[in-house]
Amino acid sequence: MNFEFSDDQKLIQDQARQFLAEHSPLSTTRKVMDGQSVYDSHLWKSIVNLGWTATAIDEQYGGLGLGSLELCVIAQELGRSLTPIPFFSTIYLAAEIIQQHGNEQQKQRLLPSIAAGETIACLASSELAGQHLFEARQTQFSNGQLSGKKIAVLDGVEADYAIVSATDTNKKHSLYLVNLHQADIQRTLSPSIDSSRPLASIEFINAVAEPLGADNAASAILTEAFDRAAVFTSFEQLGGCEASMQMGIDYTKQRFAFGRSVASFQAIKHIFADMYVAIELARSNAYFAAWALSVNDKKLPLAAATARVSAIDAYYFCSKENIEVHGGMGFTWEFDCHLYYKRAQLLSSIIGSSRWWREQLVSRLLDE
């Protein structure tokens, strides 16, 4: 048994961390949060140059052909630094779906361009808050054209392509690839809790679309894609948890009340102990899911759901308690605590929220 990342993987992680510490300070996240842009295109170019977008794409499609484990450690660092780039949607979702389910022509058209950072892509599947995650009631496909409206599309404003779920005239529910640079597509930025990673609503009116993946396979493909993305997301969340806890520790150590360092009070220390426990459980579950993903083990579905449930809970807890231990300053826009609290919200919901994943976990556990 060797339940640890390899030295090479750790090196990739260290380099990513150092690069982001230098080039992705939280001020870049705040610029997007304040609405100055929808993502940091300069940073996007830099990480493309470092090969991050190419990491898990096959060499024959212009990628580096490394495994998912390498992508996991990069995800952890992107999560730690809250880097405002469309990595999540383009890499964890779109590139993975295309690589797993696209036809040869689609792969050749899109994967090299994604690897090279020239194409940004997103997944547009949600239609209504409270509706079943995989239903496409309002989006129809017929005769090569797609119509309907999707909401809460991460990176939908800046994406070049979208993968869209829709129902055809035979009530079949499939995925479609849509070039978003078409006249009859209307994209609107939607105000959301974490404005550092903007969401869009996208309205399609007879937009040209092509099938992606097998007919009537939307639910199957999305289930698999969400499982895979859940693993990467849990590493982003892990990075965010660690950053939140560290902020709290650094602040309370140098902050005094009643003549003592705030960090020396048992009530505060035990909050950190509880954060640590939540983080270590999330970390171990994320590692196990990463292993299952890397060898495509049959435990992946359960492991992915478990990692996601742990990571959602841990990030919510760490980011909210980091505000709490800061006292009043934690509630100010000026301090950075809220950046993590808001990101924890976004990541908790974006590929199905806690409710959905808890149910996935249990069905899979009982099926074992």
Place this chain on the structure above:
Amino acid sequence: MNFEFSDDQKLIQDQARQFLAEHSPLSTTRKVMDGQSVYDSHLWKSIVNLGWTATAIDEQYGGLGLGSLELCVIAQELGRSLTPIPFFSTIYLAAEIIQQHGNEQQKQRLLPSIAAGETIACLASSELAGQHLFEARQTQFSNGQLSGKKIAVLDGVEADYAIVSATDTNKKHSLYLVNLHQADIQRTLSPSIDSSRPLASIEFINAVAEPLGADNAASAILTEAFDRAAVFTSFEQLGGCEASMQMGIDYTKQRFAFGRSVASFQAIKHIFADMYVAIELARSNAYFAAWALSVNDKKLPLAAATARVSAIDAYYFCSKENIEVHGGMGFTWEFDCHLYYKRAQLLSSIIGSSRWWREQLVSRLLDE
């Protein structure tokens, strides 16, 4: 608004507390727990002499005709002292059901005798763990005779009468009054978590039984009876909570570790603060339910369920954390912590457990 017990009621409570502090030390509870008897008959006679069994029974049936509020404050003190007498089954359940639903002959036969402490009565309704609370699948009534088996009957060993739920040949589900001093009734003491209040299984083989209350009314009568008993029980639980917290405070104040009183550590203090919060919420909900019971307000069903849910949670929490703050000594038979922890278990289950009452609370809340 006057949301407080009256001075008279407080006086009854103070007297009850003083009497029990003197005459019902925990050593009496331990004697029953150790199997020396099934209840303390000497204490039973004493509290009968004080009129407690007669408190809420109408004057025309030999009672004192006081209200349910007076019974609540007595219940709180019995809960505090863990007094091992069959008060719960005889007074909160049997006397209340007979007074509300018995016919005149039954009332005259039983209530004066209960008020005088000469009759002990119990409720036998459970048949199987995990079966719906009000179902009587295994107990049949036909031709004036009752057959079947009931489990987990509180005070079933020593009771003179039982109120038994059964199904008749027309599938009607009604209550029956059974004199337990019959040859064809077999009672067995069942080992249980809190052996200071023994449970019995009772097997009836063609035992003589008479209907109690309206035909097919078992569910309606038991629903009402459990609501009323839930109010009294929540006061017993409240008394137990207060005793648990006080034990913990007294012990940790005089116990030193790392050169300081254990009670001065923030982690310990905050456990007590959480106990206090749980107790005050339970107390306030119990008061509200007591008021609703005393004036028979339409809010009683919701208020009773709310009081019961709060009280179950509070007693579990206070009694388990009282063990925790004691450290290792809290886990010994010698210390008294476990008496409360076990009683918390018994009272959490005996008229329907947390699961059942939470569901009652919500149905009633949504029906409002």
Place this chain on the structure above:
Amino acid sequence: MDFNDTKEQAVFRAKAKSWLAANAQAKRQGLMAGTQEDRYQQAVDWYHKRYDAGFSCLTWPKEYGGQGLSQMYQVIWNQEVSHYGEPDEYFVIGIGNCGPALMTFASEEQKQTLLPRMARADDIWCQLFSEPGAGSDVAGLSTKAEKTGDEWNINGQKIWTSGAQYSRYGVILTRTDPEVSKYRGLTMFMIDLKQPGVEVKPIKQIDGGSHFNEVFFNDAVIPDNYRLGEVNEGWGAALMVLMNERLANATAAPDGFEDFLNWAKASDIDGVPASQDPIVRDKLATWYAQHAGVEATTFRMITAVAKGGVPGAEGSLGKLVGASMNQEIANFVIQQLDAGGQLTGDESTPLDGHFQSAVLMAPGIRLAGGTDEIMRNIIAEQVLGLPQEPRADKGIPYKDIPSGNTGA
């Protein structure tokens, strides 16, 4: 036990009911309807109307702008007004905390001049206690007041001052002697905030709003007859003010339950009414038991106060329970909605984005008026009488207390 009104109370309730029906606005849907400025102006107008109709500051003496009624009438008013959507938060601290302080410590002339204006919201008041280096530990404050002749010179900074941007006056706690232990060298004053040495800077919160402010004092001046209480006896005076805050906190802290219940009754999850969803029902049970418990605890406090008692530290309970419940409820509802739950302004977001606003406001409620941890300390030490921790600042002159704080 009795929840009925007396005859006089019933008459008052009927009067209040009919006046409110004619004059108060209905509840708005969203939490954040209108800008903060709009809401402030509405609040001022509402207080003018209330005052003129005789419904302001019911328990204050008539000569100071009140109605000379007992606490129970205030309770009745609060019950009736809670059915409407009139904003209240801007004046709660002035009327609830500063008013009683003036009543106790100000001169008769000051009371007659200042209190009726406060009651009518002609002057807004704020409370200037917390500082960047003294939040949970209020008595650790460092804003200096130095006496020259008949005046005091004020230098320092306050923070978390609700409503300072609207306030004409404040009640301020200052350090007048750093050579004695921290509790013994404090003095309390009224201060006119519309003077050159005072600068108010709103603090932007994580939800985008600005209820709180920083207030800077740079040789601001207070005449000695604005002093509230004796020199160096400000801690006792401040505790009295904070005690009044407790009652306000206990009755006003939003716990989010009503919104949760409304959501459960009105919404579907995957096509099934949320109120029939077993997980939602489980949460309804947990949170209703707490919500009802806090509400009934308030009845107990009101009964005690009506009988002449003083609100104790028990008031901490409502805020401690309610603030966390509010956060958990908001997060729970969002977690039922998948990605759509992140949207703050979409037509599909339930209750006009209430839960999305609440999840951002809730961390502040847990902090304002004392953190959860401070609340637990208060309960443990002041209610349960548990021993204090060893104190690094006990009996030491203020100036010698260890402090790593550098400001904000």
Place this chain on the structure above:
Amino acid sequence: MDFNDTKEQAVFRAKAKSWLAANAQAKRQGLMAGTQEDRYQQAVDWYHKRYDAGFSCLTWPKEYGGQGLSQMYQVIWNQEVSHYGEPDEYFVIGIGNCGPALMTFASEEQKQTLLPRMARADDIWCQLFSEPGAGSDVAGLSTKAEKTGDEWNINGQKIWTSGAQYSRYGVILTRTDPEVSKYRGLTMFMIDLKQPGVEVKPIKQIDGGSHFNEVFFNDAVIPDNYRLGEVNEGWGAALMVLMNERLANATAAPDGFEDFLNWAKASDIDGVPASQDPIVRDKLATWYAQHAGVEATTFRMITAVAKGGVPGAEGSLGKLVGASMNQEIANFVIQQLDAGGQLTGDESTPLDGHFQSAVLMAPGIRLAGGTDEIMRNIIAEQVLGLPQEPRADKGIPYKDIPSGNTGA
């Protein structure tokens, strides 16, 4: 990352598998099958068999009764044996804690004599650290060791000694100098418990069992060559022993999840399979995420130890999480069963009364080997490096440390 065995490991696993299939007993249903004495005797027999087959103390050197294998073989053994129902708890502390202490501090002759007998369960060992006045604060202990010639005289009392009633020897921590600070005046010894000055009294627990004991020393004698480590340097030696306890705790603490899952799969609530009940499913999600997290954390610890690392305070995590989970699970299941859930010996009680036993054992698991609060302190201070609280006992001679403790 790789969960596969090496070729050698695979061979060992196959060997262990087939030996276990032939020699080990299947899991019993109930937790409390047989009396404690029965179980103890079974355990001794089992250890004899194991030793003779070469499966005891795999990581110990061969000359001391072990097999000289790496930690990973121990892990494989643990995985395979976990499918069977052989009792283990009586020797864990001796072999896990006392063994390594002897390995480090005892003479070569002592090691060769004593360790193989320990490995075969010919001698049972116990650890004598905690005292009535020194539980969470182990270093606050007061049992005295005074030297006369070549012997030490022991007086005092130990408590919470697992298995003392079966033990031939113990490792004991004593105070040899009360004039220095509490950590600096301690000395560690082996002690022969079968001598006149030693009295062992089992402690009855709230569940009726007696795993723990009080041990009284009244002029008991220890030859100086039984000393483990230097005089007055016992604290460092004790920390080493406790560190080994951590690894044992991390891997052995029952969290109750498997039982909960089995119950959910096998039981009905109101005629519906529990596994289809949404509330039960919600709990399955919560507890499985924690259970799986603890298990995978153990894999990380094993990897670190296999690479030559030392088990850190991280091991506290498994016990902290598992002990409470165990209690909550037991209480939750009971709360699904109404009055029948109280019965401990009824045919209708699920899993032979397992949850009823567990609800009574669980409070002890939260306390044994360090309370929840001590575990959180360890994580906060030793793992996260947070500052200690101001210490009332720091740098003061042991005899001057404030203590209100009067004994038990």
